[in-house]
Amino acid sequence: MAATVAPVSRTTIPGLPLPDLYARVSRHVPAIEWPALAPDIEAILRLKRERNAVILAHNYQAPEIFHTVADIVGDSLALAREAVNVDADVIVLAGVHFMAETAKLLNPSKTVLIPDMGAGCSLADSITAEDVRGLRAKYPGVPIVTYVNTSAAVKAESDLCCTSGNAVAVVKSLNAPRVLMIPDEFLAQNVQAEIPEVEILTWAGHCEVHERFTPADIRDVRDSYPGVTVIAHPECPPEVVAESDFSGSTAMMMDFVVEKRPKQVVLVTECSMADNIAAQNPDIEFIKPCNMCPHMKRMSLRNIRRSLETMTHEVTVDPALADRARAAVERMLQVRTR
Numbered sequence: 462m463a464a465t466v467a468p469v470s471r472t473t474i475p476g477l478p479l480p481d482l483y484a485r486v487s488r489h490v491p492a493i494e495w496p497a498l499a500p501d502i503e504a505i506l507r508l509k510r511e512r513n514a515v516i517l518a519h520n521y522q523a524p525e526i527f528h529t530v531a532d533i534v535g536d537s538l539a540l541a542r543e544a545v546n547v548d549a550d551v552i553v554l555a556g557v558h559f560m561a562e563t564a565k566l567l568n569p570s571k572t573v574l575i576p577d578m579g580a581g582c583s584l585a586d587s588i589t590a591e592d593v594r595g596l597r598a599k600y601p602g603v604p605i606v607t608y609v610n611t612s613a614a615v616k617a618e619s620d621l622c623c624t625s626g627n628a629v630a631v632v633k634s635l636n637a638p639r640v641l642m643i644p645d646e647f648l649a650q651n652v653q654a655e656i657p658e659v660e661i662l663t664w665a666g667h668c669e670v671h672e673r674f675t676p677a678d679i680r681d682v683r684d685s686y687p688g689v690t691v692i693a694h695p696e697c698p699p700e701v702v703a704e705s706d707f708s709g710s711t712a713m714m715m716d717f718v719v720e721k722r723p724k725q726v727v728l729v730t731e732c733s734m735a736d737n738i739a740a741q742n743p744d745i746e747f748i749k750p751c752n753m754c755p756h757m758k759r760m761s762l763r764n765i766r767r768s769l770e771t772m773t774h775e776v777t778v779d780p781a782l783a784d785r786a787r788a789a790v791e792r793m794l795q796v797r798t799r
């Protein structure tokens with residue numbers, strides 16, 4: 462896993478005229494469907510000006526969100542870094558709940574909205590604050606690194622956070638012989654493979670999207686497409702990462718593809734990643750398999766528009782734990798990734 466390369470966020474260009482915006486997504490949105498989407502896009506662009514709002518969108522958002530209305534796109538680390546710098550009054554987070562909560566923690570004076578409160582995450586659901594207190598009691602003195610894909614309550618019980626973009630650097634920064642890395646078991650095992658000198662203890666949480674990939678999937682694709690480049694997200698099982706040519710956060714995957722320009726590539730991750738890169742790189746062929754995240758896919762142009770019209774759903778963090786959760790995220794942001 463090339464975790465020492467810092468992932469980047471990109472500022473998109475949502476102020477273009479509608480025909481130019483359509484050109485950006487025409488490979489993924491059939492012309493017949495555009496008239497149904499264009500009014501929502503126009504309304505969102507207007508509402509962003511009226512509300513003084515920006516849209517932060519995760520790399521797993523569908524192309525019609527990612528390439529038309531998003532102001533900033535990136536992986537979890539980039540979205541956290543960008544949230545700190547937002548000047549606008551309102552942040553709409555086109556992603557999942559823990560990302561909106563992280564933005565609120567890092568920029569508490571802003572109104573943070575998520576278009577659908579049900580946009581959760583199987584990793585965030587896998588562990589509670591009480592579980593973390595139990596681990597702390599069982600392993601006294603062992604630092605606890607918590608993946609950002611968790612609730613603020615879980616972050617508040619942790620020493621610091623990490624993302625898939627900085628996990629190795631975060632663990633190394635502790636200079637500890639033993640580290641608890643929770644709740645993603647596979648991410649922890651993939652980091653362990655990179656830092657054998659540190660003993661990494663973990664938790665049995667999994668991403669429901671990435672846990673389904675198998676080494677047989679990779680071997681099948683290599684048999685069918687000799688020479689194909691395989692890139693796997695580190696939330697995949699270690700046997701899948703071991704069969705891959707590169708592993709990194711979603712932004713690292715994008716950077717790798719755009720820089721190396723493989724002729725054929727498979728992105729072992731959420732399906733919108735390939736669509737979002739393909740929209741701007743027609744010379745690269747993206748091969749399946751990929752899996753959909755049902756939580757990320759709760760976002761739509763329609764509910765982003767409604768969110769800005771009605772200023773819902775506002776994401777807040779319990780003041781009793783906000784300071785401790787913020788400290789864990791801020792400690793992560795202080796770790797240098799290059």
Ligand code: 13P
Pocket residue numbers: 520535536537538557582610624625626668696709710711712
């Ligand atoms: P990154 O974008 O940080 O790689 O995370 C992937 C993910 O699953 C977010 O939910």
Ligand code: SF4
Pocket residue numbers: 557581582583584585610668669670671696731754755756757
């Ligand atoms: Fe959570 Fe996995 Fe969906 Fe990311 S892709 S939000 S880790 S379930």
